[in-house]
Amino acid sequence: MTDEPLDIVVAGGGYVGIAAAVAVKSAALHLKVRVIDAAPPDVWRKDQRASAIAAGAGRMLTTMGVWSQILQEAQPITDMIVTDSRTSDPVRPVFLTFDGEVAPGEPFAHMVPNPVLVGALREKAEELDIVIEQGVTVEGFETGDAATRVTLGDGRVLTARLLIAADGVRSRLRDMAGIRTVHWSYGQSGIVTTVRHERPHNGRAEEHFLPAGPFAILPLPDNRSSLVWTERTEDAERLVKEDDLVFEAELERRFGHKLGTLELAGDRRAFPLGLTLAREFVRPRIALAGDAAHGIHPIAGQGLNLGFRDVAALAETVVEADRLGLDIGSLSVLERYQVWRRFDTFQMGVTCDVLNRLFSNDITPVRAMRDFGLGLVDRMPTLKGFFIRQASGLPGRQGPRLLRGEAI
Numbered sequence: 001m002t003d004e005p006l007d008i009v010v011a012g013g014g015y016v017g018i019a020a021a022v023a024v025k026s027a028a029l030h031l032k033v034r035v036i037d038a039a040p041p042d043v044w045r046k047d048q049r050a051s052a053i054a055a056g057a058g059r060m061l062t063t064m065g066v067w068s069q070i071l072q073e074a075q076p077i078t079d080m081i082v083t084d085s086r087t088s089d090p091v092r093p094v095f096l097t098f099d100g101e102v103a104p105g106e107p108f109a110h111m112v113p114n115p116v117l118v119g120a121l122r123e124k125a126e127e128l129d130i131v132i133e134q135g136v137t138v139e140g141f142e143t144g145d146a147a148t149r150v151t152l153g154d155g156r157v158l159t160a161r162l163l164i165a166a167d168g169v170r171s172r173l174r175d176m177a178g179i180r181t182v183h184w185s186y187g188q189s190g191i192v193t194t195v196r197h198e199r200p201h202n203g204r205a206e207e208h209f210l211p212a213g214p215f216a217i218l219p220l221p222d223n224r225s226s227l228v229w230t231e232r233t234e235d236a237e238r239l240v241k242e243d244d245l246v247f248e249a250e251l252e253r254r255f256g257h258k259l260g261t262l263e264l265a266g267d268r269r270a271f272p273l274g275l276t277l278a279r280e281f282v283r284p285r286i287a288l289a290g291d292a293a294h295g296i297h298p299i300a301g302q303g304l305n306l307g308f309r310d311v312a313a314l315a316e317t318v319v320e321a322d323r324l325g326l327d328i329g330s331l332s333v334l335e336r337y338q339v340w341r342r343f344d345t346f347q348m349g350v351t352c353d354v355l356n357r358l359f360s361n362d363i364t365p366v367r368a369m370r371d372f373g374l375g376l377v378d379r380m381p382t383l384k385g386f387f388i389r390q391a392s393g394l395p396g397r398q399g400p401r402l403l404r405g406e407a408i
């Protein structure tokens, strides 16, 4: 059974898939866009995680008309400190501090609860008449000259000029397109949970480099913080299964007592960490976006931000091609997107990889060298400004318009 022809099918209704559909439709309402998501309905509401959303992505979400709603439940990150110590050290000396505004009143990032982010994007998708089918998988596709035939798990076949693969880091569509990846595992997992503390964090984010990996404390509204706690995978898996008393004791050893007494305020999950970079982002009639194109270490909280940068570049590429009467699924059009995104992605993936290798160890000469480096950066305002700008994800003048806060 074949439905009416579409312009775009998005495989994957995570943050990136829905944001891509909304970004395109907001600028080109006449395009027929459908999102197919394997996850059961409403599963996103149960996600207790939060994400650091950088200023560049914030400007894009503002232009898409969803940021003001998100801001009501977001926590601005006003400053950040970086320490480097052993888990058992009684104090964690601060080596580097950032205070985080990219423009007056605009912090370099906000912490946003994931359901708030997805909820706002879904509401906008509904307003734009984007159909999101839940609990349905994209099983395969067949690329033709003028369209691609997308086969769904329930037996239906959709035809579209472009298939956007936003099906996550283990993307099956990427494999089906014959796109190879560079991939390795870090042997680490990120434990994610939320804590409530007695004293306010005042918007401060903390990154404690410990021998097993970074331990990040990220501020949330109401005296709560989201934790991304890296351990070797076997330790992380053991820790998430421990009873609350043991888990809390291990948590306190790392978190310290500066914010007073701690209380667990969410469930805990461990995510295995690796680097996955697609060698190509496009093939005729298919474009990869988000984690399907790149899965990186969360050391800098940039994975989803990279995905939003894909969205901005892909939407602009597609909408401009459509305005010029070009075929939006043709390789010549999609290559512009690939050129735009490949270098930035590679640079961020490698930076996070190097930082993780440099800091996730307890080798004394390496520690001395990296602490000297951190101290040096701390005394150089220009360099600090450069790092803040990188973390904020704001593009240069050639970057996608949505990231500059301009409509496509």
Ligand SMILES: Cc1cc2nc3c(=O)[nH]c(=O)nc-3n(C[C@H](O)[C@H](O)[C@H](O)COP(=O)(O)OP(=O)(O)OC[C@H]3O[C@@H](n4cnc5c(N)ncnc54)[C@H](O)[C@@H]3O)c2cc1C
Residues within 6 Å of the ligand: 011, 012, 013, 014, 015, 016, 017, 036, 037, 038, 039, 050, 051, 052, 053, 136, 137, 138, 139, 166, 167, 168, 169, 172, 190, 191, 192, 228, 271, 289, 290, 291, 292, 298, 301, 302, 303, 304, 305, 306, 307
């Ligand atoms: C511990 C940890 C902390 C992180 N913290 C941050 C942070 O603070 N800031 C940040 O920017 N990033 C962060 N990230 C990264 C961020 O979570 C990911 O980059 C983001 O989830 C990627 O979104 P996505 O939409 O590309 O993929 P996903 O969120 O994986 O969504 C993929 C979707 O595709 C669907 N799907 C899969 N296969 C199919 C199919 N065949 N057919 C149809 N649908 C399909 C799935 O059901 C899912 O809904 C973190 C990651 C980890 C592991």
